[in-house]
Amino acid sequence: MTMHEPQSQSRAAGAPQTPADVHSRPLCLSGKGVTKVFGVGGKQTLAVDHVDFAFHEGELVSIVGESGSGKTTLAKMLLGLLSVTEGEISFQGKPRDIRTRRAKKEYWKGIQAIFQDPFSSFNVFNKIDTVLLDCIHMTGGRRLPYAEKTRLMEEACSFVNLKFAELTNKYPFELSGGQMQRLMIARVFLLKPKILLADEPTSMIDACSRATILDMLLQLRDEIGMTILFITHDIGLAYYISDSVYIMEHGRFVEHGTADEVICAPKAAYTKRLIGDVPKIYEPWDLSTV
Ligand SMILES: Nc1ncnc2c1ncn2[C@@H]1O[C@H](COP(=O)(O)OP(=O)(O)OP(=O)(O)O)[C@@H](O)[C@H]1O
Numbered sequence: 001m002t003m004h005e006p007q008s009q010s011r012a013a014g015a016p017q018t019p020a021d022v023h024s025r026p027l028c029l030s031g032k033g034v035t036k037v038f039g040v041g042g043k044q045t046l047a048v049d050h051v052d053f054a055f056h057e058g059e060l061v062s063i064v065g066e067s068g069s070g071k072t073t074l075a076k077m078l079l080g081l082l083s084v085t086e087g088e089i090s091f092q093g094k095p096r097d098i099r100t101r102r103a104k105k106e107y108w109k110g111i112q113a114i115f116q117d118p119f120s121s122f123n124v125f126n127k128i129d130t131v132l133l134d135c136i137h138m139t140g141g142r143r144l145p146y147a148e149k150t151r152l153m154e155e156a157c158s159f160v161n162l163k164f165a166e167l168t169n170k171y172p173f174e175l176s177g178g179q180m181q182r183l184m185i186a187r188v189f190l191l192k193p194k195i196l197l198a199d200e201p202t203s204m205i206d207a208c209s210r211a212t213i214l215d216m217l218l219q220l221r222d223e224i225g226m227t228i229l230f231i232t233h234d235i236g237l238a239y240y241i242s243d244s245v246y247i248m249e250h251g252r253f254v255e256h257g258t259a260d261e262v263i264c265a266p267k268a269a270y271t272k273r274l275i276g277d278v279p280k281i282y283e284p285w286d287l288s289t290v
């Protein structure tokens with residue numbers, strides 16, 4: 001057996017290691033010519049423009065692009081929250097079929113999301129224990145004794161450093177943004193989806209909690225082999241955590257490949273410009289200029 005070589009000497013020490021075989025694993029989610037046009041007649045916006053992609057089981061893929069490049073629109077199509085104008089999405093190697101409510105519910109057992117604005121992700125009229133209980137019920141735990149359900153909810157909260165006892169009887173809007181984001185990860189912990197779509201999941205929290213959240217996501221990926229699609233503006237962060245990177249500009253993927261290929265040897269001018277905005281990837285910080 002040959003040893004797996006570290007991908008790059010330039011990758012930060014302590015960065016998560018790409019599993020050696022990740023790109024040869026079965027496809028989890030893929031798409032061909034996926035397109036979204038908003039509006040009709042003369043007032044149309046081409047938000048996502050014929051993108052192709054192939055994400056493997058257990059792969060951590062970052063989608064990087066500036067504001068308005070189409071990242072959230074693509075994420076919503078992948079989730080089935082927005083219709084696809086053109087193109088085809090496949091889930092676990094088969095064309096995705098979410099035409100009926102029932103099929104959509106089944107699909108959502110396999111794909112979950114954490115959004116930029118966590119407040120939009122919950123039904124504000126449901127208390128937090130209901131939010132978590134729903135996850136247990138969705139995964140077949142409806143008939144479990146209540147004590148076991150409570151144990152599962154406590155375990156999920158403690159995974160994200162929240163105290164379940166302090167959350168019961170609260171509504172989502174009574175939490176801080178950071179607590180809310182951790183609650184979303186607690187949901188993921190309970191649902192154990194095949195795919196997690198994380199759209200700027202750390203946007204509302206400080207740098208320290210941000211590292212903790214990322215760490216939790218990576219731990220979940222290692223434990224349950226989840227594919228993570230991480231959507232971000234931050235190409236430096238994408239480099240640090242990803243196996244693969246897709247660069248999105250004006251609704252198109254202008255470049256994709258392993259994190260090292262795309263970021264250490266970028267081909268597209270747009271990628272070069274994004275990298276140019278974060279000199280710290282290559283250079284030690286010169287504090288005298290800060
Ligand atoms: N519901 C909508 N109706 C019309 N246009 C929309 C709609 N949602 C998004 N758009 C447009 O589609 C384009 C892509 O938007 P999108 O939200 O996908 O960008 P993004 O890459 O997620 O940006 P950000 O980084 O700021 O979150 C933008 O021009 C936006 O104005």
Ligand SMILES: [Mg+2]
Binds near residue numbers: 071072073116199
């Ligand atoms: Mg967005």
